[in-house]
Amino acid sequence: MNRWTKLVSLHRTQKDEVQPEKAGGGKEEKTEQKTKVKVCFYEVDQKFQAIWYTLDYISDLVYVADIFIKVRTGFLEQGSLVRDMSRLKNRYLHSSQFFWDVLSQLPTDLLYLIDTVKTPVVRINRFLRSPRLSETLDRMETRTAYPNVFRISKLMILIFILIHWNACLYFALSKYIGFGSDDWVYPDPTDNEYNSTRRQYFYSFWFSTLILSTVGDTPQPTCEEEFLFMIADLLIAVLVFASVVGSVGSVIMNLQDRDNVFFPNHELVKSYLRSRRISKALHNRVNTWYQHLYINKKITRENEILLQLPVTLQTAIAVSVHLPTLSKVTIFQNCESSLLEELVLKLTPQVYNPGEYVCRKGDVGHEMYIIKEGKLAVVADDGVTQFAVLGEGNFFGEISILNIKGNKSGNRRTANIRSIGYSDLFSLSKEDLTDTLCEFPAAKRLLEEKGRQILTKMGMLETSDEGEEDTEKIEDKLVRIESSLETLQTKLARLMVELESSVYKMMIRVEQLEMQTDGWEGIVAEGAGSETDDEAEIERKIGDGEGEQEEEPQGERGEGDGGEEDKDDSKEIKQKLE
């Protein structure tokens, strides 16, 4: 048999048959012996044949089970999941998938019965199932909480399998060329050091790893087969190396991207601070803040991350994350869930360092804050004297943005608020708060009440109750006037349309009547004798005109009383004629 044919068909010879060939040096034809079923490492085959068969047929059972699963797997039709068994069966049986599944499951193992074909190559059709494996891996990747770890593990396993197959080929090739015949092939197994199967496998695996990881340092090949093997391996190695570098690189990029999405980009801020020659103290404050974010996993850009989801999912997630905090806030405790759902998407997480001011007295207020975690103090201008300490579930900063009547400080902050330790806050902008409270007046009243209490304590509320009541009354009136104005505007618009249509109809009617009256001038001149008859005639014609008018569809007429006006006009014309 030709050397190449022998190599490709993976026929293997027994260990003791290798020796004469090795001794014979260039002897081309080897005696074909009883071939092995499974492995290049013959001892493994001899000892574990039962295990090989068992594993093979267990995996065949899994493949068959997979076919049943596929038949029962529903599919989407115009967005609805089809579960009807007869349709599912029909669909699968007529798909190309079914063809490939059957092909992969053909009992090619029966070829083992032919004595000369005892090679694992007969089961090669099982590889047709590999798309299903990659489908499974893809699904697992979308479900796992650690996709990057999963990706790297998958890559490592694939590389491991590749190195393993390559090691097997190397050993088979060494056996074919002759163990120990040169430096490149596997050393002579009769030597005790290289005799054990474990040593054979590890040596081959190591050799294969050297090539595929492009580490090199392998012995120089000496014969054609060795050269070809090395060339093919080195080409594969380039791909393997590239895919390893690429995958690891993309994993690192993903991690960086994730960090950049979760946290503000520290490197960017750092280089900005450097370029602007910011003082060391301020630099340190920024660094401490970043450190706190990273160590305690404080995510300040949640809203940006959630933006990629549909609004309903965003709300559901935000509610489940923030509701525990919001439900601790007194004003929101008895609120409708719809208010909380509306608010929750508008909250922006913020983290403050110890000693940092969240707002200063006299500043214009643009947002209010809800405390998620930490303690803050209402402090005097010296920054030390504390008037009150606010904790988890408290809120502040509402007075300057609520336009409370009688508030002497207007839209200015009434106090300094300073973070005692690290504090996690939610900020809510003036616009968002106003929009939301418009629809939930009860919550607005509560907020204003709390603000008024503080202002009264501080003596910053104008205490003219009457004035307040008056203003409230005026406000109520204004609201009523606004709504009445809107209704009036709508009515006016309708009337204008009706008026236009009536005028148009009137013009047509007058034209018709003019045409009719043209003929009567002669009749009138004929004399008074026929006067009574003419009058009756005119009466009749006008009567006809009115009848027509009555037959007009209501829709065309609109809601206005165009008909009445027409009648009046007809009477007028009649009078004129008389």
Ligand SMILES: Nc1ncnc2c1ncn2[C@@H]1O[C@@H]2COP(=O)(O)O[C@H]2[C@H]1O
């Ligand atoms: N004595 C106080 N106790 C609790 N909170 C206060 C007190 N004084 C002021 N505040 C809060 O501190 C905030 C400072 O900004 P505002 O004036 O917008 O709203 C103020 C109140 O919410």
